[in-house]
Amino acid sequence: MREQDTPTGGRHVVVIGGGIAGLAAAHRLLDRGERVTVVEASDRLGGKLLTGEIAGARVDLGAESLLARRPEAVGLAREVGLADRLRPPATATASLWTRGALRPMPKGHVMGVPGTASALTGVLSDEGLRRIERDAELPRTEVGDDVAVGEFVAARLGREVVDRLVEPLLGGVYAGDAYRISLRSAVPQLFEAARTHDSLTEAVREIQAKAAGQRQTGPVFMGIEGGVGRLPLAVAESVRARGAEIVTGAAVTELRRAIGAAGAGSPAGRWRVVTPGRVRHADAVVLAVPAPAAAALLRAEAPAAAAELATVEYASMALVTLAYRSAGITLPEGSGFLVPPVDGHTIKAATFASRKWGWIAEENPGLLVLRTSVGRHGETEVLGKEDADLVEVSRHDLREATGLAAVPVATRVTRWHEGLPQYPVGHHARVARVREHVGALPGLAVCGAAYDGVGVPACVASAYAAVDQLGGDRAGLDALITNPVRSLHGGAGE
Known part of the structure; x- marks a missing residue:
């Protein structure tokens, strides 16, 4: 097996994984003067970010937007030359297909939790x-250390809201499943407010008042021309x-x-990264x-962290892209x-991408x-x-x-097997335990969607925090813990 030693010219860091988190980590490492090798198991880079074509049109076949109210993703895009390609949505209004009709998406809520009953008029029944x-x-x-979003909201406001x-x-x-997802991890601002308020709707109104006092300008989301x-x-x-x-295609x-003398006893520690036919x-x-x-790779050196990561569940999904001749079609x-699951339909959402x-x-034009x-x-x-x-x-x-x-002129199905990690009750504590175990090993850090949020800004922030931690700076990691990257629909009034 071929052995490759540290490149000359400084500390060598290997990033395992060529998704957006791994690539963002490499970008940050280079800013800090490190020598970097990225190793990706598949034959392509990007992870859950993927562009493609349908009927000649360039489209996203994975995630399609960036939360612009956080700086990490749009900032990275600007740094790598995409500033002039950033585009806000042409329209931000959306609907709910529920109770037999398309109904305007309500305003004045935090991840669907209203500040007043009137905010959900038209979506809920009179009884709801x-x-x-x-x-x-x-x-x-009492929410304790954590609670499921659906369980807590249903107890306060009824199941129909959930x-x-x-x-x-x-x-x-x-x-x-809302009845399993962690309130603390998925909607952290609501979790904190719920700890100090007797009324959930009062807590939401306070969040909305604070948001109004520091209203951010500019679009909530951004896309990139071309995907x-x-x-x-x-x-x-x-x-x-x-x-x-x-390096791609190298699991x-x-x-x-x-x-040995130049290995684990060195100040930073030394690591062997084995791929077929080569040791780095x-x-x-x-x-x-x-x-x-991550669990499989950590089993030998960090078995406790591996055991925690092995319990993370993932959801699979598929995206169905359809292209039509637009003449005569009115949407x-x-x-x-x-689409609420309770209505019994198969699709969970539809995007009018054009x-x-x-x-x-x-x-x-015409498509x-x-x-x-x-x-x-x-x-x-x-x-x-x-x-x-x-x-x-x-x-x-x-x-x-x-x-x-x-009848569509072209269709394309993109499957994301185990594409989205689940954040059940206690997720934050599990992540803390993983980082504690990993942190005991010099020269090792973890990042990605399994830890601090599934959106692109969260993955980038997680990568930056991991790199900073390797350099002895925990500020980024502490900031993620105290100010988590909110979910895409987690802001007040969105």
């Missing part, structure tokens, strides 16, 4: 609205140009601390892979709609691009269907919701 008003009369509900609004909003982020999937490719191009080595099979020696390692892969207003992202329409998402945590039957069947169920639901009966 009356149930919200009982919140002020109920005794305080089933009709909280569930589809959370499902759009995690593809999970958000351009971001990891631009980061990769940037880090290569600055001297980093990027790491073993991660061990080196031994590194002064430090950033592990930026999904939890199951409802807005950028698309979310309308949401103006550059798609500008580049492809209409839509996409639906299918699959939630625990849903195995629907994802077992053939691609053609997923296209048909998507067309059926689109026809029921919008009246769209036209």
